[in-house]
Amino acid sequence: MDTGNAKKLIDFIKKSPTAFHAIDAIRGELADFTPLRESEPWRLTPGGRYYVTRNGSSIIAFTLPGASFDAFRIIASHSDSPAFKIKENAEVVVRAHYVQLDTERYGGMIMSSWFDRPLSVAGRALVRADGGIRTVLVNLDRDMCLIPNVAIHMNREVNSGYAYNAAVDTFPLWGSEAARGSFRAQIAEAAGAKESDLLGADLFLYNRMPGCFWGAKQEYVSAPRLDDIECAFSSLLAFKAARPGSQCNVYCVFDNEEVGSTTKQGADSSFLEDTLRRILLALGRGEEHYYTALANSFMLSADNAHAVHPNHPEYSDPENHAYMNEGIVIKFNANQKYTTDGVSEAVFHHICEKAGVPVQHYANRSDMAGGGTLGNISGSHVSVNTLDIGLAQLAMHSCYETAGVRDIDYMIDGMKAFYETDIRFDGEGGYRL
Numbered sequence: 001m002d003t004g005n006a007k008k009l010i011d012f013i014k015k016s017p018t019a020f021h022a023i024d025a026i027r028g029e030l031a032d033f034t035p036l037r038e039s040e041p042w043r044l045t046p047g048g049r050y051y052v053t054r055n056g057s058s059i060i061a062f063t064l065p066g067a068s069f070d071a072f073r074i075i076a077s078h079s080d081s082p083a084f085k086i087k088e089n090a091e092v093v094v095r096a097h098y099v100q101l102d103t104e105r106y107g108g109m110i111m112s113s114w115f116d117r118p119l120s121v122a123g124r125a126l127v128r129a130d131g132g133i134r135t136v137l138v139n140l141d142r143d144m145c146l147i148p149n150v151a152i153h154m155n156r157e158v159n160s161g162y163a164y165n166a167a168v169d170t171f172p173l174w175g176s177e178a179a180r181g182s183f184r185a186q187i188a189e190a191a192g193a194k195e196s197d198l199l200g201a202d203l204f205l206y207n208r209m210p211g212c213f214w215g216a217k218q219e220y221v222s223a224p225r226l227d228d229i230e231c232a233f234s235s236l237l238a239f240k241a242a243r244p245g246s247q248c249n250v251y252c253v254f255d256n257e258e259v260g261s262t263t264k265q266g267a268d269s270s271f272l273e274d275t276l277r278r279i280l281l282a283l284g285r286g287e288e289h290y291y292t293a294l295a296n297s298f299m300l301s302a303d304n305a306h307a308v309h310p311n312h313p314e315y316s317d318p319e320n321h322a323y324m325n326e327g328i329v330i331k332f333n334a335n336q337k338y339t340t341d342g343v344s345e346a347v348f349h350h351i352c353e354k355a356g357v358p359v360q361h362y363a364n365r366s367d368m369a370g371g372g373t374l375g376n377i378s379g380s381h382v383s384v385n386t387l388d389i390g391l392a393q394l395a396m397h398s399c400y401e402t403a404g405v406r407d408i409d410y411m412i413d414g415m416k417a418f419y420e421t422d423i424r425f426d427g428e429g430g431y432r433l
């Protein structure tokens with residue numbers, strides 16, 4: 001099995017322990033693009049390639065066609081994953097012998113997956129500099145704390161549905177009493193600053209276990225944060241590789257999907273709408289052009305999907321379910337938690353068929369609610385035909401997730417074909433592509 005792109009994904013995940021680091025790694029991959037700032041006027045040139053970030057944890061990149069264009073082709077994914085966030089006053093002393101870190105849950109994680117494994121700390125620090133403040137990414141990048149299980153002799157219930165309490169069970173052990181008072185100093189040192197200059201921080205625990213391939217034919221890949229770095233990374237490779245066409249290709253990665261997307265940098269913010277409007281404004285186009293371009297546009301909301309679980313196949317719908325290594329998953333939900341409808345399914349199906357990329361159809365079991373994602377949230381700001389897709393994976397929201405090696409190539413090929421297809425709507429239910 002060709003694991004080339006899967007190996008690249010593992011390397012990329014290693015560089016992306018938090019949403020801030022993921023966006024920084026994406027910027028590194030877009031080194032030949034021109035960075036823009038939201039706080040400055042934009043001067044854009046047809047044929048140019050640009051990106052803009054918000055909060056350092058969301059990014060939108062776009063490539064302009066050489067001539068006037070009348071549509072956007074957009075792919076959106078997310079940069080965050082469930083994790084433990086470290087509280088401002090981080091140290092908790094236990095019986096004058098242990099120092100723990102005070103944490104709270106960010107997003108809905110599988111808590112048990114975080115136990116008995118070395119964890120590290122990463123995030124961003126804001127430090128005093130030159131009469132102002134600057135942001136520094138920090139990654140302690142060493143085994144530094146661990147959440148120990150309680151011995152079975154002290155908790156006989158642990159194998160019979162034990163309910164973990166985030167205020168009691170999941171504080172990581174950081175050191176003996178001698179560690180007291182040293183956490184902030186370590187963060188400041190990692191930021192290259194004096195402790196007294198550390199003014200603020202957003203810090204998370206992360207699992208340092210590197211990604212790996214396994215299975216009889218090495219057909220599975222396991223790593224932290226596959227949801228949704230796998231989609232952010234595969235759409236990035238597709239975006240960079242796509243031949244320029246006559247429509248404007250847009251690549252988005254939003255933060256805070258795991259907590260509802262309602263932040264200034266989330267999919268439920270004005271970030272995408274502001275960016276699309278400003279692209280047209282900078283090219284001298286009027287308001288009317290924005291509306292006609294949106295009516296011609298198409299978006300893929302890319303967020304991983306559930307594979308049939310080998311021990312619990314009954315949790316999946318009898319017919320609409322997905323397996324790893326069997327192609328891109330198109331997600332359906334009657335109540336439109338997923339945006340896919342007959343139109344967007346037909347358009348994307350047609351594109352994948354032409355590109356020789358297999359697709360699978362997924363819907364939750366009819367008595368299970370499932371999770372939300374980006375497409376319907378973003379669609380309330382930028383209303384375009386949208387399709388929800390993802391790759392099949394196991395153990396979603398564990399701190400070590402599993403997906404199919406071959407699917408990464410399917411996703412890159414399908415997304416590249418999408419970016420290279422001019423989709424035209426006649427407004428009467430007809431589509432040319």
Ligand code: ZN
Pocket residue numbers: 078227228257303304
């Ligand atoms: Zn996700």
